[in-house]
Amino acid sequence: SGSSLVVKSSYADELVKTAKTIASPGRGILAMDESNATCGKRLASIGLENTEANRQAYRTLLVTAPGLGQYVSGAILFEETLYQSTVDGAKIVDVLIEQNIVPGIKVDKGLVPLAGSNNESWCQGLDGLASRSAAYYQQGARFAKWRTVVSIPNGPSALAVKEAAWGLARYAAISQDNGLVPIVEPEILLDGEHGIDRTFEVAQKVWAEVFFYLAENNVMFEGILLKPSMVTPGAECKDKATPQQVADYTLKLLHRRIPPAVPGIMFLSGGQSEVEATLNLNAMNQSPNPWHVSFSYARALQNTCLKTWGGRPENVQAAQEALLIRAKANSLAQLGKYTGEGESEEAKKGMFVKGYVY
Numbered sequence: 001s002g003s004s005l006v007v008k009s010s011y012a013d014e015l016v017k018t019a020k021t022i023a024s025p026g027r028g029i030l031a032m033d034e035s036n037a038t039c040g041k042r043l044a045s046i047g048l049e050n051t052e053a054n055r056q057a058y059r060t061l062l063v064t065a066p067g068l069g070q071y072v073s074g075a076i077l078f079e080e081t082l083y084q085s086t087v088d089g090a091k092i093v094d095v096l097i098e099q100n101i102v103p104g105i106k107v108d109k110g111l112v113p114l115a116g117s118n119n120e121s122w123c124q125g126l127d128g129l130a131s132r133s134a135a136y137y138q139q140g141a142r143f144a145k146w147r148t149v150v151s152i153p154n155g156p157s158a159l160a161v162k163e164a165a166w167g168l169a170r171y172a173a174i175s176q177d178n179g180l181v182p183i184v185e186p187e188i189l190l191d192g193e194h195g196i197d198r199t200f201e202v203a204q205k206v207w208a209e210v211f212f213y214l215a216e217n218n219v220m221f222e223g224i225l226l227k228p229s230m231v232t233p234g235a236e237c238k239d240k241a242t243p244q245q246v247a248d249y250t251l252k253l254l255h256r257r258i259p260p261a262v263p264g265i266m267f268l269s270g271g272q273s274e275v276e277a278t279l280n281l282n283a284m285n286q287s288p289n290p291w292h293v294s295f296s297y298a299r300a301l302q303n304t305c306l307k308t309w310g311g312r313p314e315n316v317q318a319a320q321e322a323l324l325i326r327a328k329a330n331s332l333a334q335l336g337k338y339t340g341e342g343e344s345e346e347a348k349k350g351m352f353v354k355g356y357v358y
C-alpha cells in the first residue's frame with residue numbers, strides 16, 4: 001500500500017539481542033581496536049617495537065585476564081586481532097566467547113582531510129563495507145564500530161558535521177544489514193579553550209544530525225549502540241568541571257537528543273584520566289536512565305595495565321590485575337556504586353594529547 005515503509009533486516013531479532021547483551025547491567029566495552037599505527041604509539045610508550053608478536057602478546061594479556069567477562073560485555077578488535085590467535089594458539093575470538101564477551105570489529109578505515117572544510121577530517125570505509133561486514137560476521141564478530149571526529153576549534157563546519165553524520169548513518173545501515181550491531185561514534189574532540197556550554201551546543205547539533213540521518217537510512221534504533229564523548233569543557237579551558245557538572249550536561253544532552261529505543265550509551269574516555277572517566281560515569285548513574293549508560297574505554301581501561309606490563313612476561317599477571325581493577329571500577333560506576341577510594345597515582349594522570357591525530 002505504501003502507507004508504512006518497514007525496512008527489516010533479516011537479522012533484526014539477533015541485533016536487538018546482541019545490543020541488549022552488550023548493554024547488560026554492570027558491564028561495558030573494552031575498546032582494544034587500536035589500528036597498527038595507534039598500537040605502535042602505545043607500545044613505544046613502554047619501549048617496545050611495533051611488531052605483530054608484540055601486539056599479539058599485549059592483546060593476549062588483555063583477553064585472557066581471568067574473569068574479565070564479569071565486567072566487560074564486548075571487546076572491539078582491530079581486523080588483525082579478529083583473525084589472530086593468542087600466544088598459546090587459541091583463537092582470540094574463541095577466548096572472548098569463552099569469557100562471555102561479545103567480539104566486535106572496528107570497520108572504519110580512519111580519518112583523512114575533508115576537502116573544502118576548515119582543516120577538518122572525515123572518515124573513510126564505506127566502499128566494500130557490506131562484503132567486509134559479512135566476512136567479519138562469519139569470523140565471529142557481532143558488533144561493529146566506526147569512529148569519526150568533530151573538532152570544535154576548527155569549526156565545526158556544517159559540512160564536517162553533515163559528512164560525519166551521513167557516514168555514520170550509512171555505516172549503521174550496512175552493519176545491520178549484515179548482522180552487526182553498529183556502535184555510532186561521533187567523537188567530539190577535547191581540544192580547545194572553549195567552555196562546557198560550547199561543547200553542549202556542538203554536541204546537540206551533532207546528535208540532531210546523526211539521528212536525522214540514522215532515521216533517513218532506516219536504521220533500527222533498538223539495534224544500535226552509541227559511543228558519545230562526555231560533555232566537558234575544552235582541555236585547555238581554564239574552568240574545570242566536576243563529575244556532577246559533566247553528568248548534568250551530558251544527561252541533558254542525551255535526554256534532548258537520544259530516543260529511549262536506543263538500548264545503550266557506551267561512552268569513550270577521550271583522554272580523561274582513568275579515575276576521571278570512572279567518576280564521571282558513576283555520576284551519570286546516580287539515578288535511573290532510560291538507556292544503559294556505560295563505558296567503551298580504550299585508554300581509561302588500559303593505561304595502568306599497559307604501564308604495569310612494560311613488555312615483561314613476569315608482569316603479565318600484575319598487568320591483568322590492573323586491567324581488572326579498572327574494569328571492576330567502571331562496572332561499579334555503571335551501577336552508580338563507585339567510591340573512588342584507593343586509586344593509584346597512575347590512574348589519576350590525564351592522557352589528553354593536544355592536536356593528537358589517530
Ligand code: 5MM
Nearest residue numbers: 031034035038268269270297298299358
Ligand atoms: C582504541 O582506539 C580506537 C581506534 O583508534 P585508531 O583508529 O586511532 O587506531 C578508538 O576509536 C577508541 O576506541 C575510541 O577513541 C575510544 O578510546 P578512548 O581512549 O577515547 O576511550
